[in-house]
Amino acid sequence: MPQKKISFLFLLLHIISFNFAFSQKISEVDKIVAKYPKSFNTTEKLAERIEKDFDSDAERARAIYAWIAFNIKYDYNAFLNPPRVQGFSYSSEAEKQRKIKQLNDNLIQKAFKSQKAVCEGFTALYQNLAEQVGLKCEIIRGDSKTRLADIGRKNTSSNHAWNMVLVDKKWRLIDVTWGQGYYDSNKGRMVNDYDPIYFDTDPDYFFAKHFPDSGTFLGNRLSKDDFLNGPLIYNKTIENDYKIKTPDSGIIQAKNGDKITIEIKNVSKANQVFYLNRKNQPVKVLNPKEKRGGLEFQILVDNNIGDYITIFIDTNSIVSFKII
Known part of the structure; x- marks a missing residue:
């Protein structure tokens, strides 16, 4: 689900924050990735380029984030008109896992080749590239909080997905879907606007706008009531550490x-x-x-x-x- 930017006089959505020295360091990664081709023949070719250009896990994790956010656009039409859920039959657990993998591979290739996706495609592509460069990465599904009407909702729903990637023995929270841009309701279309604030977001801020289906983060129980009844915060809140x-x-x-x-x-x-x-x-x-x-x-x-x-x-x- 994309963020919405509803003009200055009403609402404006986005987020992130990270250590100043760390952000200064990885901003150089963005500059390098911005010069990459807008498309590669295969995900393997892109992963090889990232491994060649960057040495550390932190830089590689950021390079993947930046390339996807620069080049994959949110498919708002697909969000409004989602395809039917694909079902399949199987006779064994091994066959089931093969078919699930095939569906996931198709999702990744569709996002990579068409350069359009909704959050499932963004997260699957991020995980695929991360694993190719040797990073451990997970896809997390859950709820998102982006609108005034979300304040005080009664229940959570599974409407969004994001990633966690392990860098320097620490799990980093990433939402590359929101990093690529936002939906402008005034213009009635998606606007491409790269935002680094969804890379390695502080968990306190991240979970003010995200709530995982499991209700937990790294084994710790999160407060569903705090998520549902908490205030709605915005990008600049996190960027400037406005607690x-x-x-x-x-x-x-x-x-x-x-x-x-x-x-x-x-x-x-x-x-x-x-x-x-x-x-x-x-x-x-x-x-x-x-x-x-x-x-x-x-x-x-x-x-x-x-x-x-x-x-x-x-x-x-x-x-x-x-x-x-």
């Missing part, structure tokens, strides 16, 4: 005259902070206070407040809450 300290729930119960206290870490008075009212008009936050390495401010609940409040910092959407 939402208060409130910790995405659902705020309030009546006219109440004041909602919001505290965001790594923001200062030098930043412009505002929210949108019911008419999507920007309202500047008044009298913010610097507190514990962040900014604390209040929003008065009145008739101008809509069903949701989205906080902006310097024109970038940062967090949304549902108002009850």
Whole structure:
């Protein structure tokens, strides 16, 4: 499922964050991969090129991410009109596994040759290339949180897929589907916009927008309620490490005259902070206070407040809450 970019005055989606030194190092990988051919005859040829150009597992993992995100486009038509599920019969477990492998190989080749895919194709191709260059990689299926309506949903659903790749004895979270671009509802089409923030995302941020079907990460139980009821965060939130300290729930119960206290870490008075009212008009936050390495401010609940409040910092959407 693609991210949606709904224009500056409403919503804007994307994400990621990683260590500054690490990001500086692997940004050079992007520059090299950007000069690669836009297509290769086989996945083996692409894997060989990556192995030749890069020595470390971290660089190879990033190179695969970058090439896929640069060159494979999200197939929005296939998302709207998914093909029928392919069934098959088998007489033994070995035959079953052969047929599953064949279906998966067909999915990988279709994504690679047509250069179009939905999340299943992106993740299968990433895993295939990762394993060819000697990396251990898994495909994870689960739920995604991208819309205001996702705040306070009752249940999760299996609507998305992403990867985990083992680099330097640590599992890295990767969503190359979201890294390649987004759907622009104003233009009615996909927009190619490479975003590195979905490579090696901090788990705290990643699982604010992803929830695996297993409900676990590396053996640890994740909170389904925190995922469903938490606030909706955006790319710049993670990119700039804007931690939402208060409130910790995405659902705020309030009546006219109440004041909602919001505290965001790594923001200062030098930043412009505002929210949108019911008419999507920007309202500047008044009298913010610097507190514990962040900014604390209040929003008065009145008739101008809509069903949701989205906080902006310097024109970038940062967090949304549902108002009850």
